[in-house]
Amino acid sequence: MSESKKHNTEEVRLMKGNEAIAHAAIRCGCDGYFGYPITPQSEIMETMMELEPWNTTGMVVLQAESETSSINMVYGAAGCGKKSMTSSSSPGVSLMQEGISYIAAGELPCLIVNVMRGGPGLGTIQPSQADYFQAVKGGGHGDYKLITLAPASVQEMADHTVLAFELAFKYRTPAMILADGIIGQMMEKVVLPPFQPRMTEAEIAEKCPWATLGKPAWRKPNIITTLSLDAHEMEETNIRLQAKYREIENNEVLYEEFLCDDAEYLVIGFGTCARVSQKAVEMCRAEGIKVGLLRPITLFPFPTVAISKHADKVKSMLTVEMSAGQMVEDVRLAVNGRVPVEFYGRMGGVVPSPDEVYEVLKSKLVNK
Amino acid sequence: MKEEIIIAGFGGQGVLSMGKILAYSGLMQGQEVSWMPSYGPEQRGGTANVTVILSDERISSPVLNSYDTAIILNQPSLEKFESQVKPGGTLIFDGNGFHKFPTRKDINVYRIDATEYSYANNTSKTMNMIILGGLLKVRPIVQIVNVLKGLKKSLPDRHHHLLGVNEKALHIGMDLIKKME
The missing domain is CATH 3.40.50.920 (Rossmann fold)
Structure with a gap:
């Protein structure tokens, strides 16, 4: 990556990895953040609350009553074609697994950030990478995969936020940033991504024809569901998901x-x-x-x-x-x-x- | 140039913000910087420490186990970090409350009684800047002008009238630090 080149033209700032994620999400046109605080990633929501993007881009930032609630808010927003995200740390991400499996099955794009801490159980608040299996092998039930990005610098925390949304929408699948407490807490130089506006309703309708935006007279209703009573129908869904994962494997390795x-x-x-x-x-x-x-x-x-x-x-x-x-x-x-x-x-x-x-x-x- | 620094003391002594000001100073002179705090229960009392690296080249590990310079502000931190200073490196300590002192002979040891000075002169809020001044006297790794630029950048506007007080504190520290033989 030509980081030095970027540094010449854009302002170089010093911030924590968690803060970089918050800035980058607002800048890349994120529509909604739903989360619940937990060390070592609480600065993500704190920074968003400080930046008050609801006054500038119109982005929603909401503290839910639990991680289960926040992932289901993401599920709902993603169903409407909105760029939505949540963040948490290991124990909180465990609580989200059911919702993540539903989002993958519903073929919806979203971003989940896991700034890992020591486990198992409530564990410690110090850095860890022990949620690798949970992230890449499917922490929830069923045969699904998450696009999983592993930043190693504050710059990548910002860059991966933008990239994760791009890939999530490209493949209609949830993406995860799998960082650890150090990458979240340390300060380094960063050049933030340029501002891009949030998608308008018309743009969502065009780019996300599957989104549940309300049914016009000229088309059938869009239905997002993960329940199928017919096993053969469900197998078709699985075959489609697996084909998508193979395509991701062929195209997106970094x-x-x-x-x-x-x-x-x-x-x-x-x-x-x-x-x-x-x-x-x-x-x-x-x-x-x-x-x-x-x-x-x-x-x-x-x-x-x-x-x-x-x-x-x-x-x-x-x-x-x-x-x-x-x-x-x-x-x-x-x-x-x-x-x-x-x-x-x-x-x-x-x-x-x-x-x-x-x-x-x-x-x-x-x-x- | 590459300087690997640990700053350690009690929570509330300004350990993390001293590190932040150093990091901003490095940024102002175009260096690569990393600032890695101990973010654990330490920040709610007890010991706190921060690793700051300033380098002309890309920084690999933000986590270290040996340092060019250690700034030690309490007894437990001395016990933990004295052995981790590289041979020929620098250890600066504030002697307030110490009953055991540095013993190594293969490093440069300096004492700066900034806490005592601050109590006597009612300048406790700039104590960490006094120590930073002491550091820059013996290890001129960043220029004062860049420290002040960095301070301006890291402080919110409403605190900019305090820049002069902080600059004065740096100079007090430069006078206060003394070498231990």
Whole structure:
């Protein structure tokens, strides 16, 4: 991404990742935010309340009485073709799973932000990545997928907000930003996206012919439902969903490589773990050890092909996560036994340090 | 240039805002910056700390386990972070309430009694700026002019009449800091 180029023309600001999401949502023409506060992402709604977009763009910002309520408000707004979103952290996102499954089944676009904290249970408020399975394997019931974006910087928190809405509307499917407490809480430089107006009713009618905007005389009613009493009919729905997910897998994979060209060993991590691992890679490179880093930006669709290609070139791989080992399963599926895939993780809100990853790199990969 | 800094103390001492002002100062001189707070229960009392990185190049990890400079404002933070200063690095502490002092000989240790000064002169609200001034005397990583620009940017308009007081505090800190042998 040509970040330096953007910085020359637009104002560079300093803000938290959570604040960047709020600004970006308003700027990209979001119609409604519905949420319930929980650390470490409460600044998303706080920032929106401070910015009072209902006075400028007309966007609705509402604190619901619970996460169950906010996801169902999103469901309703999305059914009308509105750009709607919610945000929460791990325990709150667990409460939303039923609604997310309904939104996926109803083929509606929306954005769900999960700024993960340590679990399971009420857990801690410190950073974690242990909701990977929940996000990419379908945390709710049934065969559905969420487009899942994993920002690793404050800039990406802003950029991914815009991208998530684009992809959600392109494929009529919910998209998730899966960040962790560090990306939400830290301040970095950011250039915010340009303002785009909210869609008018006429634009929604044109771009979202499925939306329940009220029935004109010339067409049949639009019905959004997820209930089907006929199993064969429901299978047709599933076949259509699966075809859409394959299309997403073919078209929308994003990842970033750092010093991979001549790498003999490969580290894989997303979000904060990619940042920490990058420093460990720099430490190894300073000693002449050829280590590279692959950072998945989309977790669904997963960069399976890119990782598979590296399996033909490197001696071994290491996946670093703030979990007991979740993404590592997808890495191993991509590698399919061709090279060893090691894992290093910290849990419950503990963040691995660059030194730790460096030591693990040397002991598990290089000196093995 | 790259400076990796930890600022640690009690909640309410201005630890996070001192870090913020440093980060804004870096922004004003065109550097890459990151500001990573301990956002846990610490901010509701107890110890608080923030990691600030200023760099001419893209910053990889915002989380660190060793630092070029540590600014230590209470005893528990000294115990936690003294060992994490890189050899040859800098440790600045405010001695108020300390009963054990830094012991390392391979780092540069400075003492700044900003709390004591603030109580005596009724300037407790700019205590963190006094310490920042001390830091800039011994580690001139950002220019005063950029600190003031950064302050202006980070403070709401209604507080802009306080810029002069803050500038004065920086200079007090520069005079107050002294090297420990």
